Amino acid sequence: MVESPHSKNSRPLMTGIGFAADHTLEPAVDTGAYRGVELESDVTVLFGRNAAGKSVLLEAAAFAAAPNGIETFAGDDGRFVLIRTLDGAQDYWYGLSASFDYIGEFFRSDTSCLWTKDLGGGATGLELNGKQKKAWPRHVTFLHDGGAELPNEAVGTRRLLLGVRLVRAGLPRYGGRERVLFTRRSQRAGHLRAGEAVASWACDTDDERVRQLGNRLCDWADHDAPERREFEAVCRRIGIDGDLAFERRDDSAAFADIAVLTAGGVNLGYHSDGTLRIYEIVASLVDPEATVVLIDEPETGVHPGLLRRLLAEFETYASEKQIVLATHSPEVVSWANPKSLRLVTWQDDHPVARQLTEDEQRRVVAYLEDDGDLADFVYRGGLDES
Numbered sequence: 001m002v003e004s005p006h007s008k009n010s011r012p013l014m015t016g017i018g019f020a021a022d023h024t025l026e027p028a029v030d031t032g033a034y035r036g037v038e039l040e041s042d043v044t045v046l047f048g049r050n051a052a053g054k055s056v057l058l059e060a061a062a063f064a065a066a067p068n069g070i071e072t073f074a075g076d077d078g079r080f081v082l083i084r085t086l087d088g089a090q091d092y093w094y095g096l097s098a099s100f101d102y103i104g105e106f107f108r109s110d111t112s113c114l115w116t117k118d119l120g121g122g123a124t125g126l127e128l129n130g131k132q133k134k135a136w137p138r139h140v141t142f143l144h145d146g147g148a149e150l151p152n153e154a155v156g157t158r159r160l161l162l163g164v165r166l167v168r169a170g171l172p173r174y175g176g177r178e179r180v181l182f183t184r185r186s187q188r189a190g191h192l193r194a195g196e197a198v199a200s201w202a203c204d205t206d207d208e209r210v211r212q213l214g215n216r217l218c219d220w221a222d223h224d225a226p227e228r229r230e231f232e233a234v235c236r237r238i239g240i241d242g243d244l245a246f247e248r249r250d251d252s253a254a255f256a257d258i259a260v261l262t263a264g265g266v267n268l269g270y271h272s273d274g275t276l277r278i279y280e281i282v283a284s285l286v287d288p289e290a291t292v293v294l295i296d297e298p299e300t301g302v303h304p305g306l307l308r309r310l311l312a313e314f315e316t317y318a319s320e321k322q323i324v325l326a327t328h329s330p331e332v333v334s335w336a337n338p339k340s341l342r343l344v345t346w347q348d349d350h351p352v353a354r355q356l357t358e359d360e361q362r363r364v365v366a367y368l369e370d371d372g373d374l375a376d377f378v379y380r381g382g383l384d385e386s
Contacts, residue, residue, distance in 0.1 A: 012156040013041050014164075014292050014322060016084030017061040019350050020095065036082065037342050037353035042318035045336040046326040046353060047378065048344035053351020054326035055169060057344070058294040061324075064096040065143070065164035065292075087156035094157060096141060104141035106154055114151045115142045163291030165284040169326075171273040171301050172209035172280050180205045180269035182218050182259040201259060205269060213280050214268050216287075218261050221246035230286040238309040240264070240278055274301035278310065285317045292322045299329035311335045330375030338364045338374065343383055356383070 018036015037046065037057055046054045064081040083094045091109035106115040142154060143161055150158065182201040201222065203214035220228040221244040228244055235242025241264030249258040261268050263279065271279070277300060284293050298314075299307055311332065314323050325332060326344075333341065338361050342353035356364065360383060367377045377383075 012085055012087040012160040012291075013039075014061070014083060014160060015039055015086050015091075016082070017057050018082050018084075019060070020080040020082055035347070035350040035352050037344070037351075038084075038355070039322065039324060040340050041322065043314060043336070043340050044322075044324045044342060045332060045340050046324070046342050046344050047328070047333055048353075050328075051346065052344040053346050054344045055296050056351050057353065058166060058296050058324065058326055059168075061292070062164055062166035062294060064094065065161040083161065085157045085160055087153070087160075090153065092153065092157050094142075094161065104143075106142050106157065108153070114153055115149070160291045163289050163321075165287060165290045165293050167281055167284050167293070167295045167298075168209070169296035169300060172213060172276045173207045173273055175205075175207055177271075178205065178269045179267050180210070180214060180261075182214065182261060183256045185256060203268075209280065210269065210276065213276065213283060214261060216283055217244060217263070217268070217279070218246065218259065220244070221261060222259070227286050227288060231282055234282050234286060234313055235278070238278060238282070238313065239306050240275060242279060242282070272301075274303065274306075277301045278306065281310065282313070285313060285321075290321055292324065293317075294324045294326075296326045297328065298325055299327060299332060304331065307331060308335075330373075330379060333378050334373050334375040336374070341378075 016036055016038050037044070046057065048054060060081045061083060064083050081096050083096075085092045085094065092106065092114075093109065094104070094106050096104045104115075105113060107113040142150060143158055181204050183204060184201050201215060201218045203211040203218065205211050205214065217228075217231070219225070220231065232243050243264055245262045245265070247260045247262075249260065263271065268276075281295060281298060284290055284295070298310065302310060307329070308331070314325070317323065327333065338356055341356055343356070344351055344353045346352075363382065364374060364377055367374075367382070
């Protein structure tokens with residue numbers, strides 16, 4: 001096997017995201033019928049025209065890595081999502097159906113299958129491309145239902161995929177600014193049922209992304225977790241106030257505990273859209289369980305001066321986790337190393353991303369040596385998309 005450029009990394013890596021064009025897994029890998037993007041071990045930047053499929057690639061990866069958290073993704077039409085990983089010197093593939101209730105398989109690059117779910121004689125047959133396969137029960141993947149059945153080779157990949165975090169495009173709030181509170185069943189004596197576990201705090205907003213962000217920050221602040229201090233420090237370096245303050249409201253008669261969370265002295269729900277966007281990105285970066293952070297259009301709602309500092313944080317965190325960006329921003333493209341750029345185009349009903357050719361990289365270097373700007377080179381026709 002030819003040594004991968006990622007082979008010297010000690011941690012498991014996601015090295016590719018894509019699709020099997022014919023709804024089968026092993027033949028697609030064996031014959032190269034795989035369309036998608038190859039990833040760097042640190043930062044990968046996807047760029048291209050609108051509707052090229054940049055978001056499809058990020059959402060497909062998040063869907064495959066956490067199918068119970070993302071029910072659908074753009075371009076979900078029954079195809080197989082394929083994620084390629086590297087653990088040590090061994091290449092693996094993980095495939096998940098985007099229909100058929102999350103059918104999953106895990107196998108090596110030599111196509112020997114390491115994990116499937118065998119239901120025995122009662123399994124329903126499913127024919128794909130003239131080949132018989134079994135239909136698995138709903139939501140079966142080796143990520144959530146493997147348990148003790150997992151082969152040793154799958155452990156690193158499982159940990160890697162469970163750490164995938166997606167920050168979607170757009171602003172996290174679709175409604176107006178509103179004061180948010182956090183509630184949980186009261187922890188006082190007599191208010192919990194026998195054997196009932198201590199509940200987590202829940203943000204009371206209807207904005208899903210604000211609620212997820214708030215729940216995470218509230219948990220860190222309530223327990224004064226190391227992530228809280230790291231979050232605050234990163235926000236300070238970027239240039240915004242993210243100092244968290246957590247206050248419980250005491251009501252001895254209430255059956256629900258109530259708390260207020262402020263960031264920079266302001267109730268979380270009163271912050272601007274751009275500030276919430278930065279908080280959302282930073283929270284994903286400092287998440288200790290995050291292994292791959294997928295950020296769709298990090299420039300959205302962010303002041304250009306703050307964006308430059310945010311990009312510097314991406315460089316810092318890329319030493320410990322992979323970061324994949326999809327962007328329309330000339331500033332993000334100019335910041336990127338030419339080798340990390342991937343031009344995304346839509347071909348034959350699939351998004352396909354390619355690296356710059358050696359000739360294109362030489363022309364980029366020459367252009368930059370003449371005090372040119374990488375974004376100017378890219379967006380003024382320096383690359384042939386034909």
